[in-house]
Amino acid sequence: MSMSPEQIIKTICPELSGSPSLQVYLGMAVEITSRDFFGVVYNQALAYTAAHLFTLFEGGSSGTVDSLQQLGGGAPITSMSEGGISVSFAQSAAHETDLANTKYGKMLMTLKKGRPKMGVNRFGGLI
Secondary structure (H helix, E strand, O other): OOOOHHHHHHHHOHHHHOOOOHHHHHHHHHHHOOHHHHHHHHHHHHHHHHHHHHHHHHOOHHHOOOHHHHHOOOOOOOEEEEOOEEEEOOOOOHHHHHHOOOHHHHHHHHHHHHOOOOOEOOOOOEO
16 A cells, blocks of 8 residues: 555654645655656655755754754855865765755655666657
């Protein structure tokens, strides 16, 4: 039996479940999450996406960014300097960096890795 995105959110992110913004975040998740790509785990992907967005925009407590990012005012830290020493950090693609900022985004990346790779056949159809 498949659980609805709302049921999954109630378990993984109770603060979103009780938020008046729940349907807004689920609507946003529907618009950016591919049913074709996620298939049988689509509802789970919707729940993780909605919880991820909620955490980024409203700072939900159970998936907040790490302390280094909090030091940077919410933006990823790209470099640090102390005295005469400077350190720069490599940056990955913006979307993947964004997903890595919350535990929900990390779970969504894990779901994505578990899905079969899609390609395009010579006729333009998905394989």
